Amino acid sequence: MNDYRNTEKMIELSERILKIDAEARPRFRSQGTREATMTGPANDGKIPFLTAFEELPDAPYVVCLAQGIVNSWLMSDPIVYDEDILVGTQRPNRVMEEHFSWGIRYFDPKGFDNPAYKGRGDELRARVEAQRSRMFPLTHKHLEDAYDEIYTKEQCSCIGSLFGAGGYQGHTVPDYFRLLRDGIGGTLERVHAYEVNTTDQKKLDLYRAMTILLEGFTAFALQYADAAEKKANESEGEARERFLAVAENCRFVSTNRPVTLYQAAQLVWFYSLWDWVDCVGRFDQYMYPFYEKAVREGDVFPAEDIIAAIFLKFSEHGVHNLPLGGVDPRTGEDATNDLSFLVLQIGRRFHSVHPRMVARIDEHTPPEFMDLIVKMWSEGMSDPTLASDPLIIEGLREYGVPLEDARSYTTLGCQEIEIPGKSNFGCEDGKFNLAKAFEYTLNDGCDRFNGIRMGLPTGHLADYKTVDELWDAYVRQVNHFVPAYLHLCDVGQQIRAANAAKLVKSIFTDDCIARGLHMDEGGAMYGYGVIETAGASAVADSFAAIDKLVYREKRISPETLEAAIAANFEGYEKERQLLLKQAPKYGNDDPLADEYMRRVLDAFWTEIGKYRSIRGGAFTGACSLLGAGVGYGRATWAMPDGRFKGEPLGNTIGPRTGADHCGVTAMLSSVMKLPLKLGIGGTTLNVLIPCDMTKTAEQRRKIASLMTVYMMGGGQMAQITTASLEDMLDAKEHPEKHGDLIVRVGGYSAPFIEIGADLQDELIKRYGEAE
Amino acid sequence: MGLVFNIQRFSVHDGSGIRTVVFLKGCPLDCLWCHNPEGKSLEPQLMFNPEQCIGCGECAVCPAGAHTVADGVHTFAREKCVRCGKCAAACPTGALKMAGQEMSAGEVMEQVLRDRPFYERSGGGMTLSGGDPCFQHAFSAELLRLAHENRIDTAMETSGFMSPEVLARLAADTDTFLWDFKLYDPELHKKYTGVPLEPILANLAALNEMGKAVILRCPLIPGVNAVPEHVLAAAALSHTYPCIREIHFLPYHRLGIPKEKRLGIAGRYDTEEKPDTASLLALCGEHAACPVQLK
Ligand code: SF4
Numbered sequence A: 001m002n003d004y005r006n007t008e009k010m011i012e013l014s015e016r017i018l019k020i021d022a023e024a025r026p027r028f029r030s031q032g033t034r035e036a037t038m039t040g041p042a043n044d045g046k047i048p049f050l051t052a053f054e055e056l057p058d059a060p061y062v063v064c065l066a067q068g069i070v071n072s073w074l075m076s077d078p079i080v081y082d083e084d085i086l087v088g089t090q091r092p093n094r095v096m097e098e099h100f101s102w103g104i105r106y107f108d109p110k111g112f113d114n115p116a117y118k119g120r121g122d123e124l125r126a127r128v129e130a131q132r133s134r135m136f137p138l139t140h141k142h143l144e145d146a147y148d149e150i151y152t153k154e155q156c157s158c159i160g161s162l163f164g165a166g167g168y169q170g171h172t173v174p175d176y177f178r179l180l181r182d183g184i185g186g187t188l189e190r191v192h193a194y195e196v197n198t199t200d201q202k203k204l205d206l207y208r209a210m211t212i213l214l215e216g217f218t219a220f221a222l223q224y225a226d227a228a229e230k231k232a233n234e235s236e237g238e239a240r241e242r243f244l245a246v247a248e249n250c251r252f253v254s255t256n257r258p259v260t261l262y263q264a265a266q267l268v269w270f271y272s273l274w275d276w277v278d279c280v281g282r283f284d285q286y287m288y289p290f291y292e293k294a295v296r297e298g299d300v301f302p303a304e305d306i307i308a309a310i311f312l313k314f315s316e317h318g319v320h321n322l323p324l325g326g327v328d329p330r331t332g333e334d335a336t337n338d339l340s341f342l343v344l345q346i347g348r349r350f351h352s353v354h355p356r357m358v359a360r361i362d363e364h365t366p367p368e369f370m371d372l373i374v375k376m377w378s379e380g381m382s383d384p385t386l387a388s389d390p391l392i393i394e395g396l397r398e399y400g401v402p403l404e405d406a407r408s409y410t411t412l413g414c415q416e417i418e419i420p421g422k423s424n425f426g427c428e429d430g431k432f433n434l435a436k437a438f439e440y441t442l443n444d445g446c447d448r449f450n451g452i453r454m455g456l457p458t459g460h461l462a463d464y465k466t467v468d469e470l471w472d473a474y475v476r477q478v479n480h481f482v483p484a485y486l487h488l489c490d491v492g493q494q495i496r497a498a499n500a501a502k503l504v505k506s507i508f509t510d511d512c513i514a515r516g517l518h519m520d521e522g523g524a525m526y527g528y529g530v531i532e533t534a535g536a537s538a539v540a541d542s543f544a545a546i547d548k549l550v551y552r553e554k555r556i557s558p559e560t561l562e563a564a565i566a567a568n569f570e571g572y573e574k575e576r577q578l579l580l581k582q583a584p585k586y587g588n589d590d591p592l593a594d595e596y597m598r599r600v601l602d603a604f605w606t607e608i609g610k611y612r613s614i615r616g617g618a619f620t621g622a623c624s625l626l627g628a629g630v631g632y633g634r635a636t637w638a639m640p641d642g643r644f645k646g647e648p649l650g651n652t653i654g655p656r657t658g659a660d661h662c663g664v665t666a667m668l669s670s671v672m673k674l675p676l677k678l679g680i681g682g683t684t685l686n687v688l689i690p691c692d693m694t695k696t697a698e699q700r701r702k703i704a705s706l707m708t709v710y711m712m713g714g715g716q717m718a719q720i721t722t723a724s725l726e727d728m729l730d731a732k733e734h735p736e737k738h739g740d741l742i743v744r745v746g747g748y749s750a751p752f753i754e755i756g757a758d759l760q761d762e763l764i765k766r767y768g769e770a771e
Numbered sequence B: 001m002g003l004v005f006n007i008q009r010f011s012v013h014d015g016s017g018i019r020t021v022v023f024l025k026g027c028p029l030d031c032l033w034c035h036n037p038e039g040k041s042l043e044p045q046l047m048f049n050p051e052q053c054i055g056c057g058e059c060a061v062c063p064a065g066a067h068t069v070a071d072g073v074h075t076f077a078r079e080k081c082v083r084c085g086k087c088a089a090a091c092p093t094g095a096l097k098m099a100g101q102e103m104s105a106g107e108v109m110e111q112v113l114r115d116r117p118f119y120e121r122s123g124g125g126m127t128l129s130g131g132d133p134c135f136q137h138a139f140s141a142e143l144l145r146l147a148h149e150n151r152i153d154t155a156m157e158t159s160g161f162m163s164p165e166v167l168a169r170l171a172a173d174t175d176t177f178l179w180d181f182k183l184y185d186p187e188l189h190k191k192y193t194g195v196p197l198e199p200i201l202a203n204l205a206a207l208n209e210m211g212k213a214v215i216l217r218c219p220l221i222p223g224v225n226a227v228p229e230h231v232l233a234a235a236a237l238s239h240t241y242p243c244i245r246e247i248h249f250l251p252y253h254r255l256g257i258p259k260e261k262r263l264g265i266a267g268r269y270d271t272e273e274k275p276d277t278a279s280l281l282a283l284c285g286e287h288a289a290c291p292v293q294l295k
């Protein structure tokens, strides 16, 4: 018997699960990862999506769309693997199949040049062209036109360095509680109940589309039942019994509401496939009643095996977010349960990077839960990420979400936040590079790369008498862009709305059925817009440096700094060193730098909060986009924080990489000063913890306390990395990026970059041997 | 006012919980292998790290003319230096730094108190280290008192070499002593650390009387004390003085060497020899009256 709360011992999985794992592992993320699903060629020339439009020439768009989606699913062969107890695989990649969660991907006619079409490319292209206006009510062209209306051609060519608007937004989590409560059949009844009570043709069209989808789902589940039955007939003994069980399970959940854990798991898995496998919401909460019953009464397979099997499906398909723990929506009491522990233990045992687990931490999170989490970090995992219940719930409340809904929040995507089953979350409505706006501020509103005027002619550094004048100019510069920018974000959303991009999710998102509206046209209860930011720490550090070195100490004149920046510091190494080393940096619990960081975020988030997205809710900030800091960094000129042109900008809420050197508590204290409640779209923070600070149980308790303070004291989310050999190798090459790397040398902690080359080599050698 | 050369937050290896370590200048001992050479002197000292120097010439502000830069090459004549700190203030790269800063007890406490929430969650607090905090004992006593006033746990890392009066004064507000035991043999102790062992042991006895918690800390220096006799002596002490709760062994490392260079001190002790710490630890463990750990 496994004790899921025991942190010292790995759980032992059954023979059956080990077999499934061995069979599934080679497929992990190989079948067209989620991110790549829109690109593959149709290797058999079938275009199920197109066929729907051709076969229903007079049907309304949503109906054709629903049929196209169903066709796409039914035309791909159901695969039942030899060891499976839960079934369902992603569709093979085909051009033009990604019309729901991603939002309409504008169609790339070149896709048909792929040799896989065996010379039929031209014919297919012609057919697509013929249906094109029906298949894409609005395309990317719509957004491009909107840009052209606001900006000149020249400006359009470089506005991408400042912001991106109207990005895809596939993330949002359907209501898995309702799915399990009503089943597919019950949901169909619900749709019909509304259908018979309206005469509004638009609503009727939507209900018809939903019906097609739900019936298609049933047919899809039955295909799997047949496939499993076929396999049963070809097998004998245990395998035959197993495939028969699989077949019966699929048949049952094709319409019925699930009663057992096994049924619930199969239904959840089928549906998350249709939902483009992203985030599965509060899995440990909606599954718990089934799990508890299975443990008590038994099931076709042991409860642990069923959970491990669906976990492996999550891994195989790269599910992004699996939140665990946190409070109960009604009582507000901690709701961490055995299943929360079990899922963590399974993730630990598989040492997996997918699904990405998130632990919701509240005031009464069981200490053993934190212990297990830190233990997982100590074993080299960076999962689970932590999310703070108090801060996030309060932030959502202030945003206007009622308490019970706020408490049921989930994480999704790149660690953003939403209310599952009720939101049309504007993840990546847009992203904004604050550092670029600062670049304009020091250059009379012009882009330094090409001199093109982008913003307000606010002047140059030497024109600002005080740092406050500079601040005002910066804020004016940012605010100048905001209205047009948010308008463009909305235009991007118009495309999704016209294309009914989230039709599948709409069925399980309140109140789409009752309102007769799909998610993007106002069906969802919460329709907030989210703007991701990059470069905030670079702006804060630049302000701190200018404040101190130019205005207070006058160690650099405005003219010299201006020249140094213009020259990308070439010939100005002395000034760059001053800026880099003699000015405070955000992340060190320094009042000046931290206050600038607070102001930078507060100014931007407050400003965007004055506007409402076309989905109805106000815009809110986020800072969690993985990778945005690198791309935007390339497009941003040298900054007064000592950063060269093109170097990466921070993309999380944390300090610039390596800029913090006063210890983790100082770094966390800096972050806790920020108005993270305003960034309720989700802000993540990377925390680096040296491997050898997590070796003993006593040390791990200290790390648990450390992160609990952050979670309870104003932090929002945190992602932990334990420092590794690679970090040290990189730190030798690029010491400036690793001021935060602390190592243990014979009972003594020291910054790695300061211990001298000999010792660095010795440590690297030691770590190398240990790994 | 006191002379502080570092305040290190988020220290998790010494003492209970998450701690802030305040490093105070000045030490009565002169251990050959010292890993904090910048902590020994009771004066601010200039540290120079040529690896970071870009030859910019800002340090030419030196009133004593210790720095010269010709053709982008910088030379430093340390013998001229009178430790005024002007060059370090001017140096943009951090190649020149002063070890030792005058701070009031209030200023230090302001830093220490910043991590209060972390101490409270983890059972941590403030640790005084150095150098040896007993050297600036009036300042140390003040810091310890202020910490207790603020209900913060206190610990002190010390060589133990001080007068009984100073000990009594410091012990009043110290919850845990991290007490060095450097060498078992009085003669060798004198030879390698410059001071006699006897007063240290007498003080340990006094602490035992007072009922203070003590963690015995033994650096293991190859060729000096990484021998069975020493670890057995440590084990024996734990029987004599029940106030010793734990024995920690600290393996030798070479962290002090680059710092010595930056201080302009010729390398005094260096070895690549690796003693068999595991069996020494086991040996001590067998004979000690308390847990033994390698740190
Ligand atoms: S000021 Fe610093 S960097 Fe410049 S020459 Fe002197 S020591 Fe070198």
Ligand code: SF4
Binding pocket: B046, B061, B062, B063, B064, B065, B066, B067, B080, B081, B082, B083, B084, B085, B086, B087, B088
């Ligand atoms: S500390 Fe003062 S005297 Fe010594 S080198 Fe620097 S400026 Fe000259």
